[in-house]
Amino acid sequence: MSSLPANKRSPTITDVAAAAKVSRATVSRAFSQPHLLSAETVARVTAVAAQLGYVPNHTARALSTGRAGNLALMVPDIGNPFFTALMRGVQTRALEADYATFLGDSDENPELEDVLIAKLSAQVDGLIFAAPRLSDEALTAHAHRKPLVLINRDLPNIPRILIDTASTYAVAMEHLISLGHRSIAYVEGPPLAWSNAQRLKAVRSVARKHGIRLIRIPTARPTFECGQASVRELIDSGITGALAYDDLMAQGIMAGLASHGLSVPDDMSVIGCDGVLATRAYPPLTSITVHCAEAGEQAVDLLTDLLQGRAASSTTRLVLPTEFVIRATTAPPPRGHAHGMLPRTEPNDTPAQDFTRGDSATHPRTE
Amino acid sequence: MSSLPANKRSPTITDVAAAAKVSRATVSRAFSQPHLLSAETVARVTAVAAQLGYVPNHTARALSTGRAGNLALMVPDIGNPFFTALMRGVQTRALEADYATFLGDSDENPELEDVLIAKLSAQVDGLIFAAPRLSDEALTAHAHRKPLVLINRDLPNIPRILIDTASTYAVAMEHLISLGHRSIAYVEGPPLAWSNAQRLKAVRSVARKHGIRLIRIPTARPTFECGQASVRELIDSGITGALAYDDLMAQGIMAGLASHGLSVPDDMSVIGCDGVLATRAYPPLTSITVHCAEAGEQAVDLLTDLLQGRAASSTTRLVLPTEFVIRATTAPPPRGHAHGMLPRTEPNDTPAQDFTRGDSATHPRTE
DNA sequence: CGGTTTCATGAAACCGGTTTCATCATAATT
DNA sequence: AATTATGATGAAACCGGTTTCATGAAACCG
DSSP, X not given: OOOSSOOOOOOOHHHHHHHHTSOHHHHHHHHHOGGGSOHHHHHHHHHHHHHHTOOOXXXXXXXXXXXXXXEEEEESOTTSHHHHHHHHHHHHHXXXXXXXXXXXXXXXXXXXXXXXXXXXXXXXXEEEEESOOSOHHHHHHHHHHSOEEXXXXXXXXXXXXXXXXXXXXXXXXXXXXXXXXXXXXXXXXOTTOHHHHXXXXXXXXXXXXXXXXEEXXXXXXXXXXXXXXXXXXXXXXXXXXXXXXXXXXXXHHHHHHHHTTOOTTTTOEEEEEESSXXXXXXXXXXXXXXXXXXXXXXXXXXXXXXXXXXXXXXXXXXXXXXXXXXXXXXXXXXXXXXXXXXOOOOOOOSOOGGGSOOGGGTSOEEO | OXXXXXXXXXXXXXXHHHHHXXXXXXXXXXXXXXXXXXXXXXXXXXXXXXXXXXXXXXXXXXXXXXXXXXXXXXESOTTSHHHHHHHHHHHHXXXXXXXXXXXEXXXXXXXXXXXXXXXHHTTOSEEEEESOOSOHHHHHHHHHHSOEEEESOOOTTSOEEEEOXXXXXXXXXXXXXXXXXXXXXXXXXXXXXXXXXXHHHHHHHHHHHHTOEEEEEOOSSSSHHHHHHTHHHHHHHTOSEEXXXXXXXXXXXXXXXXXTTOOTTTXXXXXXXXXXXXXXXXXXXXXXXXXXXXXXXHHHHHHHHHHTTOSOOTTXXXXXXXXXXXXXXXXXXXXXXXXXXXXXXXXOOSOOGGGSOOGGGTSOEEO
């Protein structure tokens, strides 16, 4: 019936120029460089424009200025709250800087990642890759074509924001060890993820230092289901504490343990990472708090700096700190397993001051 | 040092034309209308283009064709798994149809919604609003400007996809009642959400029919935290079963109950909606399964139909069915509260055939 | 008061494609 | 063989802005 999108061609700069009896250049200036015009001209033009319902055509503007006014964020999995939080930070900051945001979800698939990048990079001024799964070479190649900021990937000559979880995983390990755990598992994240490698290294080094048995449990994807599926192996291996790659997997592990009739933390201690789901678990999850949204904001800042040729050289390397927060999923190992007993900690939801990282990492650090 | 984004201006159609010794028009045709050219010319041009690394400029193309090749998806909260699932469906289908997707998260805020729309609509061919919080008037106004598809909002003259959860909430109510519950709460979603109104109506009508006491618990936002916060009221009100607006809230309710020392389903039955988190809860949540991704795909299909003037009149109204799935969070009310006793159901994770909706709603229905 | 700035504005080129229309060669038709 | 389709290609206009450069008027200056 009423064929909705009314086909009345929207007014162009020429229409406004005619109506306001000025040149097209003047209309253009009224919108983009008003200070070049007399106040009264600006007033008249904008009035006429408003009356006609004129809005500058974004595409035309993009073509002639060469600036798209858009940026793209690529994430491996928007299903993961870590990335949705990141996305929020990006969108907020992008909007403040007057950019619109494309979102690409690569579904952990490097090839889809490439396809999406190809599709998006044509219409953006810059890209943000969060935890990309692409190869170093592919990333470097992309960085040569478009301004690019990485999050959680450490490549020389590409500006990047790194979330330092490694040192906090070390703290978490120490925490488990101080509770008396002697046999601990690290439930791994994606093999291609930088952060997985970092965390593994940190955890290994602490285990070695204390002579603790550490087992690695590889998983297909960082999902609830994979966490859940790892439980069989966790139980069989006889460990008493599990460090998961992230909160989502930790939650899966908790659910898996529960369905095996085991309770957390009495039968097993579990620690997550990201902090995004920690308070949504029951009992609340001891976890590493990551300021995801802040990482997104910083990425946008870095990118806009880059686009405006400000500071931010391509060697910028920003490291964001994280905090270890003890909640209710860590406790001494069960009697049968304990090699050292400590008083039972009281579940609480406030940051454990003793374990919060010191000044050295409290503020972003540029190198 | 190596200032990364190499500033070598990327080759234009003119460069390719010169190198291939053909006109710019021919190069253009080689890419957009190859059938108009001789096979050998196409081959030569594309070869030269490839060698030069030429890629058609998306913006220029958009300007001259008037088609942006983009679409935008607006959601109230990407933190909610319902919307991330939807988003995935949209992205997948959009990519197949060769569209890139802008994502806008309005944070449940109608004003931000408007700002984002203004920002995005300039560079998209069409919009998809999922569960918009804007007023009917504002939405209609937008629909007059740009092709627009609604998800979970029922406005005449705007093509829309509706997820029929209402009739399945009725089934869920019947389920609780058949278990013996006589006092039930509906923990509400956003007052501005169409689906909330639908669900409330359905639940009310069943309650009235059976003479059941139904209490409404309004909440600020459909979040885990608000679900959790509603628990105090749930307990005080003496109800034995809670129907939540969605899985996220149901999860919050479960966590809240747990921290009050109450167990699900022994002390209280809980039912969620969306199915997205149901298997991530412990015990697994009895919930209404929604095919979120499918809704997103359908929305894109509808929109592309609309854009190509195909079928899809502006009065299209697609209704997607949902299914009631009994898992482990519903059981007869505790003794003290029971007004009617039934055998305890065995927790299971397969769709309860008896409660799956019949044929009438199994297939999308167009009116 | 003539000469130099400064300021507001317009004409026209430009961004990088697409598309209409004209042209010309070749194939098909009579 | 003359005529008409047909097909491949090029010239130029166009999409809707921005921006350079030129121009004329007003302000400034010694």
